[in-house]
Amino acid sequence: MMISVGNIEKSYGEVKALRGVSLEVKEGELFGLIGPDGAGKTSLIRILVTLLKPDVGSATVNELDVVKDFRKLRNQIGYMPGRFSLYPDLTVEENMTFFATVFGTTIEENYHLVKDIYQQIEPFKERLAGRLSGGMKQKLALSCALIHAPKVLVLDEPTTGVDAVSRKEFWEMLKRLQKMGITILVSTPYMDEANLCDRVALIQDGKILTIDTPEKVTQSFGHKLWAIRSDNMYLCIRHLREHSESDSVFAFGEYLHVTWKDQDMQADEMEKYLSDLGHTNVEVKRTEPGIEDVFMDLMQKHDN
Amino acid sequence: MENEDIVIRVRDLVKKFGQFVADDHLSFDVYKGEIFGFLGANGAGKTTAIRMLCGLLEPTSGELTVAGLDGFKQREAIKRRIGYMSQKFSLYEDLTVNENIRLFAGIYGIPTRIRKEKTEELLEKLELTSARKKLVRDLPLGWKQKLAFSLAIIHDPSIVFLDEPSGGVDPVTRRRFWDLIYEAAHEGITVFVTTHYMDEAEYCDRVAIMSAGKIVALDTPEALKKEWDATSMDGVFLKLARSNE
Missing domain, CATH: 3.30.70 (Alpha-Beta Plaits)
Incomplete structure (x- = not known):
């Protein structure tokens, strides 16, 4: 298993964000975490990328514990948060160089991974990241998340608020990355995107409703519709x-x-x-x- | 619909920012009681158009009439005749439900007696009576959306503008929200709505699709699907709304 989550609970004061979540993501899989705002998607993702500790339960990514082995693990995960989190006052190229350097690599070394995506924004590499359009920011964020050649790519609602055309393009990019052997965990509030994943977990109120392939999930509907x-x-x-x-x-x-x-x-x-x-x-x-x-x-x- | 009253009339409407043409000769009509969907890729010129229709932005040229008022000269009066709700809500998070209702009613000049009646009516309809003294910040997202919508129409406007109103909520809450939209339209309020959910485009009576500053299609969802040989509005949108990056 590339990702293994065992009975994780997480609360913020009175608010229970995760109420015993377990799931497994296989190597090379494109796995969707599907649910509305407040379902617990971001909390789970932040635990998996070692930015948050669970109250109860444990999780491993590529057999490394998200709490004990967090330093080692960070080198193996590419994370694209829901909010644009690059440096708006650095240029496109400076952002890329910065993230490459932090992980002890260079743009050149892993250029093959980001080539498809980065080429689309390279003509604007002198532009400040804060001045890019929404779609270009997204491509830059994805390039920065990939530049250290991670084994696992974790994306928190990359398509929220994005129009249908750009959403389609973004999923095509994810499919190409999957073909390069990267395991992908992606969260989304758009139910129709479930069909683009190998398997999905439907999540609501901090609990998993079901986990299966999209086909089997729809087959499980027990009424005449x-x-x-x-x-x-x-x-x-x-x-x-x-x-x-x-x-x-x-x-x-x-x-x-x-x-x-x-x-x-x-x-x-x-x-x-x-x-x-x-x-x-x-x-x-x-x-x-x-x-x-x-x-x-x-x-x-x-x-x- | 042809015989019904026109509440928004747009002819050759242009908005330029310097050399950049955000909206390029838009022409369309919106009828009373209609749910009118306004779709387009990010950057297609939707937001600029809505800001002109709401009286927030002066057009560069063309003709614009909203609720019988001129979109160039009577922008202040337009603001009083319309309701507006955006993705980010128009509610004050650090005020209670009651206080928000009072504030909006006050802004729109609703007399105290009528306000009190409306408040009770509204709280009951939204099943918020027991939560009336709660801070809006502590309400679930779905309740906030319903409250924001109800406040956007508290002054019985001719038109309500909804700018991506239903993002982020679960599918049941999203549909309960659309129940309110249907109801408002049924009562004669014109609903002008933008959304990224293509299934919601199907709930509209008519849909306009914008691309690169122009309206590239305008018809009923059924007719658009037929014309573009698509099984869903998603298919129509993908064929028409090329992203202009």
Whole structure:
């Protein structure tokens, strides 16, 4: 195992950030930690990169203990924090040189690792890092995290607040790094990014809801799921929630995703119910659940 | 929608910063009660456009009418007729829920008697009655978002602008938040929203996509998907919104 986390707990005063988290990441894997703000993603990541100590439990990265062996371990981990943490008053090239020097290497020595990414910002290497656009800052931060040739790359919400085009490009970069043999742990609040990982852990309120491949996570959804729409989506949501047999009703893109307490509920019954209430262009069909459906279902099970 | 009232009218709207053209001849209409999605890659010119529509920034040239008011000459009046909520919230973290409501109601000149009624109504609707004396800083993110949205429309504005309102929350909370948006639109408030969640673009009545300072597409999500031969708005966006770095 490249990363091994055993029953970690972490509190800040009264607030329990992690309530017994265990997981394992295999060598060469692209592993996603998926959950909303406040789920505990950053606390777990900061423990793994040796910036925070757990209250209870232990973790190893490449068989080094995150507390006892933190000095050795830091040479083996590349870390890209959620906030831009480079020196804004140094140039692009100065930042790179700085991080290379701190780890006792040079840009030239590991240029092959960052080449793909760094080449895109190299034309601006004289520019102050603080003056780069969002996308370029991100590429510089990733280059700096890679310049000491780490075995493991840990990224805390690299795509948060980033538009869909840049997000796609960023994931393509991660895939290329994975092919070079780097193990990657990445956190994200975007559920749709789960499908780009080999395996994912869904995390909420400091607890892991499930860990598996994205395919198996979606297969675990235990209800018949229906996609329903009509011309008036606002009233459609309200009317379906008022139905005594409806279990969950949520907007999902252009349809509502609906589950029923009665698994034998038929499409024509649902159609008739809505038509009788005055809905027009009613459409009802079966649909396959996504990661987000599973997340919402597991979340509500945990709350009850 | 063609026959309905136009609440935002934009014609050939341009904003330049020095030589840089942030918004290049934008033209579109937004109708009453519509949920209008405004999408674009980072740096496409969205924020500049929204700042002009809110009366915060004077356009360089073109025509702009918001809630019947002129976007060049009546910018102060526009600010009173609209609501605004951003990603970073507009709430004061070190004031209580009650105090925030009182502050916003005061800023918008709502009389005390009406304010008291509205406060009770709002607290009940948001299920915040027991938390009314809590500091906003101590509320969960999802509650803050709902409160920020409710305060952005406390003065019954014609239009509410939501700038990436739902980032970071869990999927259930995100949808509960959209329930509020649907409800506001149903009651006749026009909702102008930017988001990075492409599934949320599907909840909009119409969507405009910006790229490099121009509007490159504007239609219902259904029509856009058909036109660009995509199964989701994500697909449409990836085809249209080339990042301009």
